[in-house]
Amino acid sequence: MIPMIQTAPSGRYRAKHVARSEIVKMVTLRSTAITVGFTIIASLLVTGLVTNAALHHGNRYYFAFDPTQESLVGLIVGCLTGGVFGALLITGEHSSGTIRTTLAATPRRGLLLATKIGVTAGAALVFFELLSFAAFFVGQVVLSAGGAPSAGLGSPGALRAVLMTGVFMALICLMSFGLGLIFRSTAAAIAAFAGVLFVLPLVMHAISEHDVRYLPTNILTNSITATVNQGQGVVSPGVGLGLMAVYAAIALGAGAVLFAKRDA
């Protein structure tokens, strides 16, 4: 006989319990280490290559040169890996069946999803802010060592660009998480994500060139990371970040509605 010893704490499970378990889940997956490691290496490598390519040009080249932008566009590759990371956090649960174990442990779906999104957002924000600063400094070191114009955090718009880049990348990650909620399958979610990010701009370019500026990758390269040159054909950084927040909210909202009512 196994006697019953029922000693449950008072109250009920809350967001902090779900958050602790979600954090352990996140850090105990190999895919987390792989996507994080790859994102760091690829982003900084591209930053190095982009800034290196900006060296040793004639004076005309540096007429409207934006050292901040040069150092941050490398994060575009982080968009892809960050998106994969975001999608995997939820599709990995669905494809492995872990979602049923998760729902058995913490069945209030609203609380579960809100906490999961919170943990994902927090982790992505911290990570991408750090990466964004790292890319900025790596880029500036390459530029100044090569004798090209460089910027500091005190340069006009530079700190704003670096901080917003981190936020933007976290939103990319959340949008991808939302697509993962909608599609549940890793392949479908990543296909949809890559489609929105990298294929839609090409299609849009052919249909209505004017509206390409409203798409995530263009917002990142032309609005968020730029500190000079913000011409007519580009949305402002604030509007760009707002739009990205709306895109992420749409994906998360649709995913949340489906998650709440779908059989697990």
Place this chain on the structure above:
Amino acid sequence: MITAHSLTKRYGAATAVADLTFEVLPGSVTGFLGPNGSGKSTTMRMIMGLDLPDSGSALIGGKLYSELAWPLREVGAVLDAKAFHPARTARNHLRWLALSNDIPLRRVDEVLDQVGLASVADRRAGKFSLGMSQRLGIAATLLGDPGVLIFDEPVNGLDPEGIRWLRHLLRDLATGGRTVFVSSHLISEMALTADRLVVIGRGRLIAETSVADFVARSGGAVKLVTPDPAAFSAVLSAAGATIGHRDDDARSLTVEGLTAPQIGDFGSRDGLRVHELTPITASLEDAFMELTRDEVEYRPSAGAAATASEREGRR
């Protein structure tokens, strides 16, 4: 205690569970028996709040699963042996589960030890055999020492030693006052493990009873061999029994409606000779076949190879 009340679930035009009402009581092992595709897994998923019923309700201790204060301290369930991420180690799988319900982390090593997985605790669970996966699932159910345990086909993949171990575990849990609900299509396993049965076919309740009653209900007959079959038949028929005759042996009768002692007493009273008197107890399997004869959804056509369609389980 688990209570299902008028539970109904449809998938498109197909009705998986229809107006199912039953109770699973504490202190005993209740077997959930039914052919493949009869709705056992769907019912368990609805109890767990994973699938939402189209109508009716399933309650645990009077509450919906989603209303439980500390779900893992109240219910432990294995609905799917592989419901963990393959890249995570067994210990890490149990760690996040423990944290989600504020269960002390020392329980992780305790339950790993209890199910015999201590030596492979830091191996990736994706590398586990089906039997080891079942043990990991069982470890997760024990983590919060819950009063209600739900297992969907837990013996699948277990070796004979594992099956024996599980059988004892289920009995021990029930004797401790817990509610233990175990589904199976293996009738012989249920005969050894369960005290009570909930039997369904095509999503409908067929029987809710004790194992003993279930077997008795399908009727016990007595085989009688006598050199005086005609006279004996007349006496027993007069006493209200139904007599069956065998074509190949006129001396052998099958008597229903009277017990072996009663038949022997009649023989002694009337001077009729008895050469053999054998009670034929129906097995649980016979009883099950008898009751679900019309309820089996997937049946091989005559002469065709018996390839059982498996609609239960993961979709």
